[in-house]
Amino acid sequence: MNLHKQVATTAVLLTLFAIIGAALVGLTHDNTIDAIKYNEQLTLLRNLNTILPASDYDNDLLADTIQLAPDPLLGTDLESIAYRARKQDNPVAIVLSAIAPNGYNGSIYLLVGIKYDGSLAGVRVVKHRETPGLGDAVEERRSDWILDFTGKSLSNPKPKQWKVKRDGGDFDQFTGATITPRAVVNAVHSALLYFEQHRETLFKNKTSETNANKNTLAP
Amino acid sequence: MTNEQHSITKDGLWTNNVALVQLLGLCPLLAVTGTLINGLGLGIATLITLVLSNTFVSIIRHWTRPEVRIPIFVLIIASIVTAIELMMNAWFHELYLVLGIFIPLIVTNCSIIARAEAFASRNKVIVSALDGLMMGLGFALVLIVLGGLREIIGQGTLFANAELMFGPAAAGLTLTLGENYHGFLLAVLPPGAFIGLGLLIAVKNSVDRYLKQRTANVTIHTASANEI
Numbered sequence: 001m002n003l004h005k006q007v008a009t010t011a012v013l014l015t016l017f018a019i020i021g022a023a024l025v026g027l028t029h030d031n032t033i034d035a036i037k038y039n040e041q042l043t044l045l046r047n048l049n050t051i052l053p054a055s056d057y058d059n060d061l062l063a064d065t066i067q068l069a070p071d072p073l074l075g076t077d078l079e080s081i082a083y084r085a086r087k088q089d090n091p092v093a094i095v096l097s098a099i100a101p102n103g104y105n106g107s108i109y110l111l112v113g114i115k116y117d118g119s120l121a122g123v124r125v126v127k128h129r130e131t132p133g134l135g136d137a138v139e140e141r142r143s144d145w146i147l148d149f150t151g152k153s154l155s156n157p158k159p160k161q162w163k164v165k166r167d168g169g170d171f172d173q174f175t176g177a178t179i180t181p182r183a184v185v186n187a188v189h190s191a192l193l194y195f196e197q198h199r200e201t202l203f204k205n206k207t208s209e210t211n212a213n214k215n216t217l218a219p
Numbered sequence: 220m221t222n223e224q225h226s227i228t229k230d231g232l233w234t235n236n237v238a239l240v241q242l243l244g245l246c247p248l249l250a251v252t253g254t255l256i257n258g259l260g261l262g263i264a265t266l267i268t269l270v271l272s273n274t275f276v277s278i279i280r281h282w283t284r285p286e287v288r289i290p291i292f293v294l295i296i297a298s299i300v301t302a303i304e305l306m307m308n309a310w311f312h313e314l315y316l317v318l319g320i321f322i323p324l325i326v327t328n329c330s331i332i333a334r335a336e337a338f339a340s341r342n343k344v345i346v347s348a349l350d351g352l353m354m355g356l357g358f359a360l361v362l363i364v365l366g367g368l369r370e371i372i373g374q375g376t377l378f379a380n381a382e383l384m385f386g387p388a389a390a391g392l393t394l395t396l397g398e399n400y401h402g403f404l405l406a407v408l409p410p411g412a413f414i415g416l417g418l419l420i421a422v423k424n425s426v427d428r429y430l431k432q433r434t435a436n437v438t439i440h441t442a443s444a445n446e447i
Binding site: 025029042132133 | 253279282283284286287290291294295297298299301302305306308309310312316373402404407408
């Protein structure tokens with residue numbers, strides 16, 4: 001009998017503390033969720049704005065999105081979201097997520113901004129695990145290398161020159177790191193090819209109104 | 220300061236330092252100390268967790284039962300860490316982006332459950348909170364020193380990214396030591412963390428030995444003086 005009582009007490013105790021813990025987390029979650037969402041959107045918008053200056057478009061970039069199916073040219077194996085910039089309803093540019101699968105230390109995640117005319121608005125590395133001090137020069141805060149892509153397109157340089165210099169192309173590599181820039185150059189080139197094939201469908205069906213309340217930038 | 224408080228303080232900061240003596244919580248310690256600010260960020264998060272978990276565990280120490288105390292401690296610690304993670308994400312988002320994956324790892328920092336079990340579950344609330352504070356402070360100091368060392372040697376800067384923590388005004392805090400310093404990669408990479416921690420432990424041990432010898436000498440001197 002005593003044993004039963006003991007088991008019951010411990011079970012009640014554990015349940016009680018589980019409820020208290022869950023309540024604590026739930027309460028904090030409720031009180032921070034808005035701020036967290038706001039932060040995430042703001043960070044995303046800031047990243048996008050380094051590629052596409054806010055003055056170049058007048059729509060709500062975070063609302064006007066399109067879901068892209070996985071595509072080998074983008075290196076994506078899940079659906080990805082692309083952000084579309086328009087000015088007075090004319091397409092200006094699109095920001096695609098691309099993945100370079102063959103970095104030195106795993107995949108390199110990129111944001112590739114492509115203007116409607118097919119030239120690059122800019123490229124940024126979002127996430128990578130390249131060697132600090134060598135491969136991480138693809139980050140904007142480490143070196144200006146990634147800025148060289150701006151203005152380039154499929155015809156500039158010529159398709160054969162879309163390689164790092166080591167491979168006979170036009171793009172610099174870094175001292176001590178060829179694999180990282182090679183992976184990024186390839187991924188950007190593929191993203192441009194993807195854009196060329198899908199240009200018209202990418203800008204269809206403006207979606208600024210739907211999901212508007214989910215994406216508003218009010219804290 | 221009473222004797223007890225004094226010994227808790229000394230224990231946490233030096234004699235029984237979590238990182239240098241107990242060698243607990245090395246995973247986050249070695250992983251985030253690439254820069255001083257990263258070390259400071261995780262140090263503060265761990266410190267807050269330790270104080271809160273010690274306080275809670277001490278409050279409920281009479282209501283738990285020995286058979287289920289460990290699961291209850293784990294529940295408490297996990298809830299606190301999750302709450303801290305959410306709050307950091309909400310209010311220190313930039314720093315959260317840097318430290319992100321290491322915040323949940325605080326749960327796995329054995330020093331927290333170790334203090335809950337070894338100290339907080341047997342002592343009064345105030346003393347337990349003080350123990351959490353001092354243990355956390357000792358851990359944070361090691362994170363800061365190691366982060367600072369690795370940053371100076373690895374990148375030649377100090378206080379880089381201070382704005383992540385203290386707002387845009389702190390961006391000017393960043394010190395660059397030597398214009399043409401290109402950095403020493405080893406210090407930034409994981410082996411640098413191990414070597415750095417090893418050196419810190421060595422320094423602590425040699426300081427301890429020096430102090431011990433000095434006290435020994437003083438005792439001998441006074442002893443011989445007494446004989447004369």
